[in-house]
Structure formats: C-alpha cells, structure tokens
Amino acid sequence: MARRSAPEVNAGSMxxxxxxxxxxxxxxxxxxxxxxxxxxxxxxxPEDVKPPLIKEKNIFQVIVNAENRLLxxxxxxxxxxxxxxxxxxxxxxGGTEARNACTYCRGAKDPESSDNPKKAIISLVxxxxxxxxxxxAVTNELVRAYAILRDREGQRLxxxxxxxxxxxxxxxxxxxxxxxxxxxxxxxxxxxxxxFPRNLSEAEPQNRE
Amino acid sequence: xxxxxxxxxxxLPAVSTASLPDIVFMLLFFFMVATVMRDDELQIENKLPQAxxxxxxxxxxxxxxxxxxxxxxxxxxxxxxxxxVQLGDKIAPVSDVQTFVNTKRNLMDEDDKDAMTxxxxxxxxxxxxxxxxxxxxxxxxxxxxxxxTSVEGDPLKNLKN
Numbered sequence: 001m002a003r004r005s006a007p008e009v010n011a012g013s014m015x016x017x018x019x020x021x022x023x024x025x026x027x028x029x030x031x032x033x034x035x036x037x038x039x040x041x042x043x044x045x046p047e048d049v050k051p052p053l054i055k056e057k058n059i060f061q062v063i064v065n066a067e068n069r070l071l072x073x074x075x076x077x078x079x080x081x082x083x084x085x086x087x088x089x090x091x092x093x094g095g096t097e098a099r100n101a102c103t104y105c106r107g108a109k110d111p112e113s114s115d116n117p118k119k120a121i122i123s124l125v126x127x128x129x130x131x132x133x134x135x136x137a138v139t140n141e142l143v144r145a146y147a148i149l150r151d152r153e154g155q156r157l158x159x160x161x162x163x164x165x166x167x168x169x170x171x172x173x174x175x176x177x178x179x180x181x182x183x184x185x186x187x188x189x190x191x192x193x194x195x196f197p198r199n200l201s202e203a204e205p206q207n208r209e
Numbered sequence: 210x211x212x213x214x215x216x217x218x219x220x221l222p223a224v225s226t227a228s229l230p231d232i233v234f235m236l237l238f239f240f241m242v243a244t245v246m247r248d249d250e251l252q253i254e255n256k257l258p259q260a261x262x263x264x265x266x267x268x269x270x271x272x273x274x275x276x277x278x279x280x281x282x283x284x285x286x287x288x289x290x291x292x293x294v295q296l297g298d299k300i301a302p303v304s305d306v307q308t309f310v311n312t313k314r315n316l317m318d319e320d321d322k323d324a325m326t327x328x329x330x331x332x333x334x335x336x337x338x339x340x341x342x343x344x345x346x347x348x349x350x351x352x353x354x355x356x357x358t359s360v361e362g363d364p365l366k367n368l369k370n
Contacts, residue, residue: 015226018233025240032245035263036328036356044348064337068368079365128338132277133258133367135337136357140364143262170265 037139045204058114060089060122064138066129079137086145090117090196104153104195117149121199142200149196154188162192253278253295258333259362266328266356271321273313273352275306277339278332292335294343303339306346314352326354333367 062082063071070077072085093105095115102116114120122142126135150162158165169185176182255278266272276295280288284300293300296309314322327347331340347355 011230015230015233018230018237022233022237022240025237025244029240029244031243033257033330033358033360034266035361036266036358037260037262038264038326038354038356041344041348041353041355043351043353079368126337126341128336128341130337131333132331132335132337132340133333133364135340136258136260136331136333136359137364137368139357140260140262147262166264 037136037143039139039200042201054119054121055115057094057112058119058121060086060114060120062122062124062138062142064124064126064130064134066127068131068134070138079134079141082138082141083145083148086122086142087148089114089122090120090145090149092120093117095119104156117196118194121201123201123203125203139200143198146196146198146200150192153195154192157192158188162189165189165192249274249276249295249298251276251281251295252284252298252300253280253293253332254334255330255332256334257330257358257360258364258367260357260359260364261361263359263361264356266358267324267326270317271324272326272328273310274328274330274358275309275343276330277343278335292332292339294339303342303346306343307350310347310350310352324354325352326356327352328356328358330358 061071061073065071070079070082072082077085088107091105091107092110092113093102093107093116094109094111094113095101096111100115100119105116107113124138124142126138147163154160154162154165165185165188169182169189172182172185253276255276277292278295279290279292280300288300294303294306295301296305301309310327314325317325329340329343344355347353
C-alpha cells in the first residue's frame with residue numbers, strides 16, 4: 001500500500017477567473033444616488049377656498065422665466081445673490097407690535113420688508129419652459145437661506161448648528177430611539193424649526209395642458 | 210572591468226505574479242459590495258443635477274421613484290423627443306402617476322405607508338412643465354413627501370454648461 005501524495009491543483013488560472021468576475025462587476029456597477037432636496041407638497045385644495053390674506057410685505061416673490069432669468073421682488077437678480085437676499089428678507093423682523101415682533105432677528109428692521117420669520121413667505125413661480133437645473137438651483141439657494149438662519153439659531157440656543165443636530169438625529173442608532181436624549185434632540189430641532197419655518201410656497205400652476 | 214558584469218547571466222529576474230490573484234480578489238470584493246443592481250431599466254436620459262442642501266433619502270422600502278427625461282434614441286420613434294415620465298420599467302403618460310403611486314403604496318407595510326417618499330429623478334436639461342404636472346398628480350394622490358434627487362455638488366455649476 002504505497003501512499004501517494006495527492007497531486008496539487010494548479011492555481012495558476014485563479015487570477016483569470018477572478019479577473020472575469022471583476023470585469024463583470026465593473027461593468028454592471030452603477031452607484032445609485034440616494035440623496036436629494038426634501039420637500040413637501042401642499043394637499044389638494046378644496047373647490048371653493050379663498051386664499052388667506054397676506055400682507056404684500058411678507059411675501060418674497062421669486063420668478064423664473066422661460067429663459068432661466070431670475071426676477072426677485074420685481075428686480076433682475078443673479079442667482080449668486082439670491083441666498084443673501086432671502087436671508088435679509090427672512091431675518092428682517094420689521095414687526096413693531098408685540099404680537100408680531102421678532103425678538104431673535106438680527107436684520108435691518110425695515111418696515112417695508114417682512115414682519116417676522118413665521119409670517120414671511122417665499123413664493124416661487126416658474127415658467128413651464130424653465131429648465132429643471134435652474135429650478136433646482138433656485139430651490140437649493142432658498143433652502144440654503146433657511147439652513148443658514150437655522151444654524152445660527154441652533155448655535156445661539158444650544159451651541160450646536162442645526163445641520164449638525166439633524167445629522168446626529170439621522171445617525172441615531174435604531175435600537176435607541178426611545179431614549180430621553182433622542183427625544184430631547186428632537187425637541188431642540190423642532191424648536192429651531194419653529195423659529196424659522198420653511199414657508200416656501202409654489203404657485204398653483206395656471207393654464208395646465 | 211568585468212568585476213561587476215559577471216555576477217549573473219545578465220537577465221532580469223521575473224516579477225513574481227503569485228500575489229496577483231489576491232489583488233484582483235480585493236478589487237472584486239470591493240465592487241461586489243459596492244454594486245447596487247438597478248431596479249428599473251432606464252428608457253430615458255437621466256443625468257441628475259447637483260445641489261448642496263441634500264438630505265439622505267429614507268430607506269429603500271419606503272421610496273417610490275419616478276423618472277423624468279427625454280426618451281433614449283431608440284425610443285424616440287415611439288415617444289417623440291419631448292420629456293416623458295417613466296414609471297417602473299416603462300414610459301407612461303402623466304395621468305398614470307396616481308395609479309402607480311397608489312399601487313406602490315398598497316404594496317408597502319402599514320407602518321411605511323405614511324412615511325412614503327417619492328423620489329423624483331429628473332434629467333437636468335428637462336423643462337419644469339412636466340414636473341409641475343407630475344407634482345399636481347402626486348398632490349391628488351396624497352403622496353406629499355417628495356425629494357428632488359440630486360448629486361451632491363455645487364448647484365451653480367449646473368447652470369454654466
């Protein structure tokens with residue numbers, strides 16, 4: 001009974017097999033995008049509803065026309081300046097009476113501009129021919145204005161920016177969502193949100209096809 | 210003079226390729242892990258714009274995706290060259306959006322129904338008009354949470370080209 005050692009398997013072609021698989025996965029890979037600007041649509045309007053009365057000075061009118069030009073408060077504007085203009089409008093705090101005064105605003109207190117951030121509304125009207133990238137850029141810049149102000153208030157009240165708070169909330173381990181710290185963080189975020197609510201309105205589309 | 214020359218026969222030693230499989234396997238595992246198989250085959254152009262105020266999307270099971278863009282060259286014969294909506298695997302009229310969203314919602318778990326998010330993947334060069342129509346349909350379907358899916362980057366860069 002002579003014991004013969006088992007012959008070794010030739011592993012030389014292992015690399016070829018691995019390459020084959022590698023190339024297959026290289027070709028099929030598409031890195032999916034899973035980030036986006038969150039937004040909320042208004043529920044459908046009932047038939048006979050009257051629009052609420054809003055003072056002209058509490059509305060910040062942004063219009064995008066078919067040539068992707070921007071008209072802000074009846075004046076031509078470059079998109080680079082949009083965020084600053086929106087911040088100025090929201091943070092104005094022009095209200096003088098006790099019920100609509102803004103104690104935390106640091107704006108110019110211009111009586112011709114918004115009373116307080118809770119009443120201030122940004123109205124976005126876009127032409128059907130406008131391009132989506134322009135529309136998204138404008139939305140992005142307006143959302144950024146709110147983010148700047150919320151960050152500031154978060155810093156002032158809780159010594160942490162709003163952005164970092166929301167990031168912490170979304171990274172919270174799923175097993176600990178009932179802990180008091182989680183509720184506390186949620187409460188803080190709601191507080192800051194309340195100070196600068198995102199009143200971004202889009203006009204009801206007219207002459208739909 | 211010959212002191213240095215005669216050391217070996219002069220040929221370079223071959224580089225050992227024994228570790229090549231290891232390297233290739235490493236790459237292979239990376240791509241295997243990073244790969245997400247596409248759910249829907251795109252029949253339209255869909256180059257997403259950039260934005261910097263992005264938030265992470267909800268879990269996959271809570272997300273319904275709607276694509277908007279110009280049809281690919283091989284579908285232009287049937288669908289023309291203006292923007293169309295793609296629901297699931299096929300191009301569909303805007304009026305089908307409501308049915309599509311409702312069907313998807315009914316397939317979800319009870320808990321996820323309220324948290325459903327509609328991810329709008331709109332080609333950066335399309336016009337806003339069709340998006341407005343789709344949003345109007347979504348409102349009627351009470352699918353109010355939406356997300357304009359976009360790549361993280363500088364939005365002003367989009368406008369330059």
